[in-house]
Every structure is written in C-alpha cells, then in structure tokens.
Amino acid sequence: xxxxxxxxxxxxxxxxxxxxxxxxxxxxxxxxxxxxxxxxxxxxxxxxxxxxxxxxxxxxxxxxxxxxxxxxxxxxxxxxxxxxxxxxxxxxxxxxxxxxxxxxxxxxxxxxxxxxxxxxxxxxxxxxxxxxxxxxxxxxxxxxxxxxxxxxxxxxxxxxxxxxxxxxxxxxxxxxxxxxxxxxxxxxxxxxxxxxxxxxxxxxxxxxxxxxxxxxxxxxxxxxxxxxxxxxxxxxxxxxxxxxxxxxxxxxxxxxxxxxxxxxxxxxxxxxxxxxxxxxxxxxxxxxxxxxxxxxxxxxxxxxxxxxxxxxxxxxxxxxxxxxxxxxxxxxxxxxxxxxxxxxxxxxxxxxxxxxxxxxxxxxxxxxxxxxxxxxxxxxxxxxxxxxxxxxx
Amino acid sequence: xxxxxxxxxxxxxxxxxxxxxxxxxxxxxxxxxxxxxxxxxxxxxxxxxxxxxxxxxxxxxxxxxxxxxxxxxxxxxxxxxxxxxxxxxxxxxxxxxxxxxxxxxxxxxxxxxxxxxxxxxxxxxxxxxxxxxxxxxxxxxxxxxxxxxxxxxxxxxxxxxxxxxxxxxxxxxxxxxxxxxxxxxxxxxxxxxxxxxxxxxxxxxxxxxxxxxxxxxxxxxxxxxxxxxxxxxxxxxxxxxxxxxxxxxxxxxxxxxxxxxxxxxxxxxxxxxxxxxxxxxxxxxxxxxxxxxxxxxxxxxxxxxxxxxxxxxxxxxxxxxxxxxxxxxxxx
Numbered sequence: 001x002x003x004x005x006x007x008x009x010x011x012x013x014x015x016x017x018x019x020x021x022x023x024x025x026x027x028x029x030x031x032x033x034x035x036x037x038x039x040x041x042x043x044x045x046x047x048x049x050x051x052x053x054x055x056x057x058x059x060x061x062x063x064x065x066x067x068x069x070x071x072x073x074x075x076x077x078x079x080x081x082x083x084x085x086x087x088x089x090x091x092x093x094x095x096x097x098x099x100x101x102x103x104x105x106x107x108x109x110x111x112x113x114x115x116x117x118x119x120x121x122x123x124x125x126x127x128x129x130x131x132x133x134x135x136x137x138x139x140x141x142x143x144x145x146x147x148x149x150x151x152x153x154x155x156x157x158x159x160x161x162x163x164x165x166x167x168x169x170x171x172x173x174x175x176x177x178x179x180x181x182x183x184x185x186x187x188x189x190x191x192x193x194x195x196x197x198x199x200x201x202x203x204x205x206x207x208x209x210x211x212x213x214x215x216x217x218x219x220x221x222x223x224x225x226x227x228x229x230x231x232x233x234x235x236x237x238x239x240x241x242x243x244x245x246x247x248x249x250x251x252x253x254x255x256x257x258x259x260x261x262x263x264x265x266x267x268x269x270x271x272x273x274x275x276x277x278x279x280x281x282x283x284x285x286x287x288x289x290x291x292x293x294x295x296x297x298x299x300x301x302x303x304x305x306x307x308x309x310x311x312x313x314x315x316x317x318x319x320x321x322x323x324x325x326x327x328x329x330x331x332x333x334x335x336x337x338x339x340x341x342x343x344x345x346x347x348x349x350x351x352x353x354x355x356x357x358x359x360x361x362x363x364x365x366x367x368x369x370x371x372x373x374x375x376x377x378x379x380x381x382x383x384x385x386x387x388x389x390x391x392x393x
Numbered sequence: 394x395x396x397x398x399x400x401x402x403x404x405x406x407x408x409x410x411x412x413x414x415x416x417x418x419x420x421x422x423x424x425x426x427x428x429x430x431x432x433x434x435x436x437x438x439x440x441x442x443x444x445x446x447x448x449x450x451x452x453x454x455x456x457x458x459x460x461x462x463x464x465x466x467x468x469x470x471x472x473x474x475x476x477x478x479x480x481x482x483x484x485x486x487x488x489x490x491x492x493x494x495x496x497x498x499x500x501x502x503x504x505x506x507x508x509x510x511x512x513x514x515x516x517x518x519x520x521x522x523x524x525x526x527x528x529x530x531x532x533x534x535x536x537x538x539x540x541x542x543x544x545x546x547x548x549x550x551x552x553x554x555x556x557x558x559x560x561x562x563x564x565x566x567x568x569x570x571x572x573x574x575x576x577x578x579x580x581x582x583x584x585x586x587x588x589x590x591x592x593x594x595x596x597x598x599x600x601x602x603x604x605x606x607x608x609x610x611x612x613x614x615x616x617x618x619x620x621x622x623x624x625x626x627x628x629x630x631x632x633x634x635x636x637x638x639x640x641x642x643x644x645x646x647x648x649x650x651x652x653x654x655x656x657x658x659x660x661x662x663x664x665x666x667x668x669x670x671x672x673x674x675x676x677x678x679x680x681x682x683x684x685x686x687x688x689x690x691x692x693x694x695x696x697x698x699x700x701x702x703x704x705x706x707x708x709x710x711x712x713x714x715x716x717x718x719x720x721x722x723x724x725x
Contacts, residue, residue, distance in 0.1 A: 046471075076467060078465070078466065078467035078468040078469075079416050079417060079465055079466065079467065079468055080417075081612075081712070084708045084711060084712060085414050085708075085711030085712065086414065086415060086416045086465070086620070086621070086711065086712060086713065087413060087414055087415070088413040088414075088415055088416075088417055089417060108413045109413070120612075122465075122468055122605065122612060124467050124468060124469055125469060125605075126468060126469065126470055126603075126605025126606055126612065127605070127606050128605065128606045128608075128612060
C-alpha cells in the first residue's frame with residue numbers, strides 16, 4: 001500500500017487539493033447568495049407554491065389536515081374553506097411554512113358521517129389547494145379495542161394464509177424433481193405478481209406525495225438498493241438454500257404483507273372501503289400460496305416446529321403492523337418507501353429461487369423452460385391475478 | 394340520549410358551533426388605502442363650476458392604477474383599480490350637469506372608462522373611442538342623463554379579466570326636482586346635500602367577487618370588496634331615519650347575485666331611473682352583472698339590534714358576502 005503512494009503527492013498536498021475546491025464552492029455560494037446575480041430573471045411573477053395533504057383526521061373536534069409545503073419560498077396559509085364556506089382554523093405551528101415543512105391545520109368543522117367534503121386551503125397569493133374527503137368517517141384512534149380489531153383483520157389477511165400454506169409441508173415432502181420444479185416455478189410466478197403489484201402500488205402512492213420526495217425516482221432507487229443489499233447479505237454466507245432461502249422468501253412476503261396491511265388500514269381510515277368479510281376472505285385466499293412458496297425450498301431440509309412459527313410470524317406478522325400504521329399514521333411517501341423496500345426484497349427472492357431451481361436441474365436452461373416449469377410459473381401468475389380480482393375495489 | 398358515546402356524531406359536536414363559519418383574522422384597511430365602512434358614504438362629487446349658459450360643469454379625475462389589495466385577511470389579489478380602490482370612486486352628479494371625466498392610465502395595460510349612460514359613440518370607452526394605452530390621458534365629455542343608479546367600468550378586452558380585476562364603480566345621477574313636477578318631494582330627497590336628503594342614511598354598495606387563482610371561479614365574494622367586512626364592523630343605522638342603498642352587481646363568472654334583508658322589507662327602484670318603486674315590499678332582489686337599483690327601507694318600528702343582510706345564494710354568503718346593520722335608537 002505505502003509503496004504505491006506517490007512521493008510527489010504528500011498527504012498535506014492532497015488535503016489542500018480537497019480543501020481548496022470545497023472552499024471555492026462555499027465562496028461561490030456565498031457570492032451568489034449575497035450579490036444575487038440572478039435577479040435579472042425576476043419577472044415579478046408570484047412565487048411557485050405547492051401544498052400536499054399527507055394526512056387527514058376526522059374526529060369530534062372537526063377536521064385536521066397535515067399539510068406539507070413545497071414551493072419556491074415559504075408560504076402562508078391565509079384562509080381555509082370547507083365546502084365553499086370560509087371556516088375558522090388554527091395552524092400548528094403558526095407562521096409561514098418553509099419549503100419541505102409540514103404543519104397541522106385544525107378546522108372545527110361539523111362534518112357529516114358518510115358524506116363527502118371538500119377542503120380548500122388558500123395561500124396569501126390566492127392559490128387554492130383542494131383536498132377531497134370522499135367519505136367522512138371518524139378516523140380510527142389508537143384505542144385497545146380498535147387495535148385488537150385491526151390485529152384480527154391483519155391476522156386473517158397475513159398469518160392465516162401462511163399457516164395454511166405451510167401445513168401442506170408434510171404432504172409435499174415426497175415430491176420428485178418434476179413436482180419440485182412445478183412448485184418452485186409456481187412460487188416464482190406468485191412472487192413475480194407481487195413484484196409488479198408492489199411497484200405499481202408504490203408508484204401510485206408516490207404520486208400523492210409532495211414533489212420534493214421525487215416519488216418515482218425514490219421508488220425505483222430504493223427498490224434497487226434494497227435488492228442489492230439483501231443480495232449482498234444473502235450471498236455473504238454462500239448461496240442461500242433450504243431453510244435460509246425460506247427465511248428470505250418469508251421476509252420478502254412479509255414486506256409485501258406489510259404493504260397490503262398499510263393499504264387496508266389506509267382505506268379503513270379514509271372510509272373508502274367498507275372492509276366487508278368478502279374482501280378480507282379475498283385477501284386470505286389471495287395470500288394462501290405464500291405459505292406454499294415459503295415451504296417449497298425447504299422440502300429437503302429438516303425444519304423444526306420453531307422454524308415454522310418464526311417463518312409464519314416473519315411472513316404474516318407485518319400485515320398486522322401494516323394495518324396499525326396504515327390507519328393511524330399514514331403518509332403516502334412513507335408507504336411508498338415501505339413498498340419499494342418490499343419490492344427489492346421480492347426481486348431478491350425471485351432471483352434466489354430461480355437460481356435454486358436452476359441448480360436443482362443441473363443448470364440446464366432447457367429443463368427450466370420445460371412445460372411443467374413454465375406451466376407452474378404461469379399458473380402462479382394466473383392464480384394471483386384471478387384472486388386479486390376479489391380484492392380490488 | 395341513552396348512549397351518547399355510541400353515536401358521537403348524532404349530536405352537535407362540542408366546541409364546534411356553526412358560528413365558526415368565518416374567516417380568520419382582520420384585513421389591514423390602512424395598507425389597502427380604503428376602508429369599507431368609509432366607502433359606504435364616500436361619494437366623489439367632483440369639481441364644479443358654472444358654465445356661461447347657467448349649467449354646471451362637473452369635472453372628475455380618475456386614474457387607473459395597478460395595486461395589490463388584501464380582499465380577505467391575509468389573502469392578496471393583484472388588482473387593477475380606479476384611484477387605488479376597489480370598487481372605484483362612487484361618482485355622483487346631478488341630472489343635466491355637463492360632465493368631464495379626466496382619465497389617466499397609470500397602469501400596465503390599456504384601460505378605459507365605459508359609462509352606462511347616454512352619450513356619443515366617441516365617448517363610449519370601447520376600443521377606438523376612449524380606450525387608452527398606459528401613460529395616456531383621455532377626457533370623457535357628456536351630459537349627466539338619465540338620472541338613476543348607474544355604473545362605469547373598464548371596457549378593454551378581454552372584458553372578463555378587466556372586470557374581475559377590479560375596474561368598476563358606481564355612477565349615480567341624482568334627479569333634478571324641477572324636471573319632475575309630479576314627484577318633486579321624492580326627487581328632492583334623492584339630491585345629495587339637499588334638506589330633503591339630510592334625513593336619509595345613504596349607502597353605496599357594490600357586490601363583487603374575486604377569482605384569486607384565476608381558474609374562472611370566484612374564491613371570495615363581498616359587498617365592497619372586503620369579505621365579511623360588515624360582519625366584523627357592523628354598519629350603524631339610526632332607526633329613526635330611513636335607509637337608501639345604491640346597489641350594483643359586478644360579480645364576474647356567476648350569472649346573478651342577490652340582496653336579502655333580514656326581518657324587514659324594502660321598496661326597490663330597478664336602475665333607479667324612476668321615482669316610483671318597480672317592486673314594493675320585497676326582501677330579496679336579484680341582479681345580473683351590471684344590473685343595479687335603489688333600495689329604500691326603514692327600521693323605525695323595529696327594536697334595536699343586529700339585522701343581517703347578505704346574498705341569498707348561500708354559497709356567496711358563506712364565501713364572504715354577508716353583513717350586519719347595527720340598528721340603534723337615535724340617542725345611542
């Protein structure tokens with residue numbers, strides 16, 4: 001190492017050449033900020049203003065909105081209208097809202113259960129930012145009863161199908177290679193569906209977030225980073241197989257179920273989904289293959305009962321957490337972030353299950369494209385697509 | 394009432410009376426340079442001189458000025474104004490006067506003054522006839538007729554934009570009693586400054602609205618520009634004296650506006666060009682854009698108190714066009 005360092009470039013010289021450009025940059029910023037050489041471009045137009053509603057809470061004190069400013073300058077909320085009527089409000093904290101800053105607007109408005117309301121926030125420049133409350137219902141509160149009810153729904157949606165899927169384990173143990181191929185490719189098919197579903201969902205959510213979060217870029221980059229990080233972790237102890245691979249699948253599915261829980265919880269809070277029994281059962285059916293997928297790579301291993309418990313909690317438990325955070329603390333950019341991390345995790349397990357499938361067949365591409373494998377993959381996609389029809393409202 | 398907890402939304406929510414339907418804060422009238430309370434009685438009668446033929450020459454000076462105004466607390470609108478106020482000065486003349494209106498355009502766009510009255514084509518304030526560029530001056534010259542409650546507004550194009558940016562005002566011509574022998578008393582009571590006029594409480598009211606985000610729909614409705622101004626500062630009314638309102642509608646984008654008086658009825662003189670009412674004993678009238686008229690009523694038989702008036706389009710009311718008469722005993 002030391003023998004490769006250039007004697008003409010001592011350490012102090014290097015430091016100087018790092019410090020000098022940095023100092024120059026700082027000086028340039030100070031100069032530009034103080035002299036404002038760009039003022040010639042000031043055409044007298046009002047500042048660009050943006051306001052995004054991240055959360056809305058309806059309760060016995062009225063309507064509360066968490067709004068985030070994203071304009072070119074700090075903006076002032078001048079007045080608030082609800083349903084075309086000026087209404088009193090308090091802002092917390094008060095004063096102009098800095099770019100990227102968020103404040104609560106609390107409006108003592110007697111909203112009507114089950115009806116729609118339109119909130120219009122007027123800035124000092126007269127720009128109007130509308131927020132529609134499609135169906136007014138009281139926002140769930142963090143009460144014990146509420147949490148218990150949501151945990152039950154989360155368990156039905158997340159835990160139950162994983163348990164049911166894993167219970168096929170003894171029956172599947174005797175499968176031959178072709179049976180394994182079908183099962184593994186079925187798993188890849190269902191994971192592929194989840195990947196597409198999560199990316200689409202994350203992009204939709206990121207559209208609702210403030211522009212400064214750069215929704216689409218955030219989703220793709222976070223998904224990519226999460227994929228690479230999980231790949232690195234997974235490969236640090238060789239190629240994951242058997243029970244280890246099952247854990248990775250459970251993690252990816254768990255993150256997906258967290259996203260699903262978020263969506264149900266948010267819909268629940270927004271009152272847009274009546275969350276009928278039919279819908280909850282639809283989710284359970286839709287997710288039943290997840291247990292099969294987790295079981296598939298460990299058919300030739302010797303998992304203990306504890307392994308099954310942990311896998312179930314890892315894959316299904318996040319649905320409960322998602323339900324809670326979706327209904328109590330939902331903001332589009334954080335939900336999009338969670339889904340993007342999940343998408344990266346799903347991509348990692350698709351990669352690893354695919355690699356495992358190849359190894360099982362001695363790396364022959366031909367056998368991977370055999371009708372049974374391709375059929376299993378397409379069957380996985382088709383099953384997920386058809387059962388998803390039950391849960392899309 | 395058995396289990397109020399089980400249905401918290403069936404009953405009125407505590408601390409949330411509908412009295413919260415109001416704007417937050419107050420408008421800085423000093424910064425605006427005009428006060429809606431003062432504007433009610435702030436008539437511009439111009440400069441008068443006697444012409445050789447015995448007639449009165451009445452000269453008004455009006456300037457078009459770009460100005461940002463606060464139309465609701467904390468809410469600013471980049472207005473185009475006449476004399477720095479919205480509505481523009483309430484010009485008041487006498488039937489038969491010779492009128493000269495010296496108009497200077499200090500704004501950033503071409504403007505004009507188009508009077509609703511009787512005049513020649515050259516004086517009409519439309520493109521090619523008195524519409525002037527920034528920095529220019531024009532003198533409108535015509536006789537004050539017919540008597541009534543009229544208006545002027547900028548007629549530069551696009552008209553919609555020049556109207557809703559704030560370029561309008563009242564133009565009232567008082568009747569000359571000598572020309573109306575059949576109704577001398579009524580005519581004399583309308584002449585500003587006459588002994589018969591002294592007992593009347595006259596008010597200038599212009600119903601207008603502002604599209605603050607320029608999407609073709611109004612955000613703020615008002616009487617004399619400032620939303621809810623007369624809710625925050627009710628208009629004092631001496632119950633022993635009759636009230637006369639010169640009312641004009643210039644609201645853009647909405648087809649009509651209206652005036653409703655609570656707990657009382659009034660006589661209405663549409664366009665003010667007659668000395669007998671067009672409608673008697675009504676409590677709501679409606680006006681399309683540029684329609685105007687005179688309302689006369691009395692609180693003589695009422696007990697003192699706050700009497701509301703507002704547009705009877707609930708939406709306009711709740712977006713600012715609402716006010717109160719603070720009716721008091723003469724001694725109070």
